[in-house]
Amino acid sequence: MARPGPDERRRRVTTHYPIAHTPPPQPVAPPSGAPRPRLTFIGTGYLGATYAICFAELGYEVMGIDINAERLARLSAGQVPFHEPGLDELLRRNLAAGRLRFSADFAEAASFGDVHFICVQTPQRADGLGADLSFVENAVTALAPHLRRKALIVGKSTVPVGTAEWVEQLVGKHAAAEHDIEVAWSPEFLQEGYAVEDVLRPSRIVLGVKSSWAHSMLHSAHKGVFDLAANEDREVPVVVTDFATAELAKVAANAFLATKISFINAMAEICEVAGGDVTHLARAIGHDPRIGNKFLRSGVGFGGACLPKDIRAFQARAQELGAGEALRFLHEVDLINQRRRGRVVQLAADLLGRSYGPAGPDLTGTRIAVLGASFKPNTDDVRDSPAVAVATKLVRAGAQVSIYDPQGMDNAAKALPEAEYTASLTAAATGADLVCVLTAWDEFRYVDPAVLGEHVAGRRIIDAMNCLDMPLWTAAGWEFRGMGRPS
Numbered sequence: 001m002a003r004p005g006p007d008e009r010r011r012r013v014t015t016h017y018p019i020a021h022t023p024p025p026q027p028v029a030p031p032s033g034a035p036r037p038r039l040t041f042i043g044t045g046y047l048g049a050t051y052a053i054c055f056a057e058l059g060y061e062v063m064g065i066d067i068n069a070e071r072l073a074r075l076s077a078g079q080v081p082f083h084e085p086g087l088d089e090l091l092r093r094n095l096a097a098g099r100l101r102f103s104a105d106f107a108e109a110a111s112f113g114d115v116h117f118i119c120v121q122t123p124q125r126a127d128g129l130g131a132d133l134s135f136v137e138n139a140v141t142a143l144a145p146h147l148r149r150k151a152l153i154v155g156k157s158t159v160p161v162g163t164a165e166w167v168e169q170l171v172g173k174h175a176a177a178e179h180d181i182e183v184a185w186s187p188e189f190l191q192e193g194y195a196v197e198d199v200l201r202p203s204r205i206v207l208g209v210k211s212s213w214a215h216s217m218l219h220s221a222h223k224g225v226f227d228l229a230a231n232e233d234r235e236v237p238v239v240v241t242d243f244a245t246a247e248l249a250k251v252a253a254n255a256f257l258a259t260k261i262s263f264i265n266a267m268a269e270i271c272e273v274a275g276g277d278v279t280h281l282a283r284a285i286g287h288d289p290r291i292g293n294k295f296l297r298s299g300v301g302f303g304g305a306c307l308p309k310d311i312r313a314f315q316a317r318a319q320e321l322g323a324g325e326a327l328r329f330l331h332e333v334d335l336i337n338q339r340r341r342g343r344v345v346q347l348a349a350d351l352l353g354r355s356y357g358p359a360g361p362d363l364t365g366t367r368i369a370v371l372g373a374s375f376k377p378n379t380d381d382v383r384d385s386p387a388v389a390v391a392t393k394l395v396r397a398g399a400q401v402s403i404y405d406p407q408g409m410d411n412a413a414k415a416l417p418e419a420e421y422t423a424s425l426t427a428a429a430t431g432a433d434l435v436c437v438l439t440a441w442d443e444f445r446y447v448d449p450a451v452l453g454e455h456v457a458g459r460r461i462i463d464a465m466n467c468l469d470m471p472l473w474t475a476a477g478w479e480f481r482g483m484g485r486p487s
């Protein structure tokens with residue numbers, strides 16, 4: 001293969017510039033004439049609303065755009081429509097300061113904004129593993145015809161590689177050519193539950209750009225983040241790269257994290273047949289700094305609106321590009337993850353003395369308390385939540401299931417109306433033959449096993465997150481099962 005020429009090399013080179021040491025790109029004036037670029041965030045879900053609110057907090061003039069009228073009404077009234085620690089106060093403060101507003105009007109967004117961030121959902125397609133890009137297409141084609149001056153459209157949604165080029169073509173078709181609308185891609189790495197911190201103090205910023213104007217405009221759009229870092233004597237690593245690498249950065253990061261989780265869950269499967277304890281194994285290998293402890297906790301596996309659908313879309317895209325084999329391992333990662341959900345049901349049958357046949361166990365007549373519904377602690381998000389998936393399997397097996405979660409009950413009740421929902425942990429556990437901890441909320445970690453034991457019908461517990469102190473529970477007379485741990 002021919003070596004890339006200098007221009008190609010420069011285009012592909014990854015620039016890691018600590019902001020304190022490297023001069024930013026030449027500033028350019030925002031097309032609106034405002035002193036700082038005005039920002040719109042199109043799609044005000046977990047990602048877009050958090051961004052809109054946090055960037056208003058950083059001093060930008062911000063507009064959040066959505067097609068969901070109820071969501072917009074709540075945001076405009078100062079109510080965050082989902083649970084994200086710290087966000088409510090910032091929303092109210094910035095609405096009151098007049099820096100933040102919400103609208104459904106794309107014409108208003110176009111006349112207001114200099115930089116438009118696309119933050120809509122990219123779920124798994126109904127007919128396959130790939131990503132459904134119809135929301136991205138609708139957002140771009142709704143905005144583009146209204147643009148009356150130069151602007152930058154920046155993708156933040158997680159997308160298959162090649163999407164930014166396609167968005168550029170869409171913009172070419174739907175926006176007036178004389179305004180020379182540009183496109184960039186800046187993937188998002190925030191974690192629900194820590195989103196405010198992740199947006200204000202990101203671990204890195206990735207900018208996929210084609211022109212120095214786009215780079216400069218994006219730099220100005222993030223200057224608040226850089227200034228905050230400088231005030232706190234921190235550096236924000238910035239990776240400036242091409243579209244494809246920027247898009248891949250997100251899915252590669254998620255593929256890596258999913259693989260690490262499934263790796264330790266595969267070790268749990270081995271521990272289960274070999275008599276080892278995966279929690280000790282994880283510590284034994286995680287102290288090696290080349291491996292690291294993070295994301296090395298075995299449990300019920302990963303879920304949420306990102307990891308599962310992102311590794312599937314990544315495989316589908318690699319297949320389309322003729323490199324399917326490179327990501328075949330992600331299929332195994334997915335299968336290991338799915339098996340953990342079934343493992344909890346197996347453990348439940350075992351503890352309740354029910355046999356496990358080809359159609360699963362018959363749990364009729366049992367009462368099971370499920371502690372946890374959100375896909376991880378500190379969020380109310382139950383999208384592809386392992387907790388809800390396991391609860392669904394238990395209901396289907398005939399158990400009477402009562403669920404308690406500190407934040408995710410309303411969303412879970414929509415996803416699984418057949419279960420009972422209780423106002424407290426104790427109420428869920430009252431009369432239960434078995435308690436299953438399926439989300440590692442602190443409220444569950446530190447519950448007193450002796451006190452809870454007074455309320456249940458049978459002292460049996462499955463710690464599907466390996467987050468409880470096993471000796472404490474067994475000492476209080478509980479029959480205890482963990483994931484990948486000896487009984």
Ligand SMILES: NC(=O)c1ccc[n+]([C@@H]2O[C@H](COP(=O)([O-])OP(=O)(O)OC[C@H]3O[C@@H](n4cnc5c(N)ncnc54)[C@H](O)[C@@H]3O)[C@@H](O)[C@H]2O)c1
Nearest residue numbers: 043044045046047066067068120121122138139157158188
């Ligand atoms: N949630 C996360 O933690 C997270 C983290 C990193 C990346 N992402 C990625 O960010 C994207 C958004 O995720 P999310 O969790 O915020 O999704 P979400 O479903 O919570 O929010 C999407 C919002 O976009 C709105 N929307 C849909 N079509 C629209 C249109 N045509 N115009 C305007 N608004 C429209 C929806 O009404 C909804 O409010 C996804 O690609 C996701 O993979 C999410």
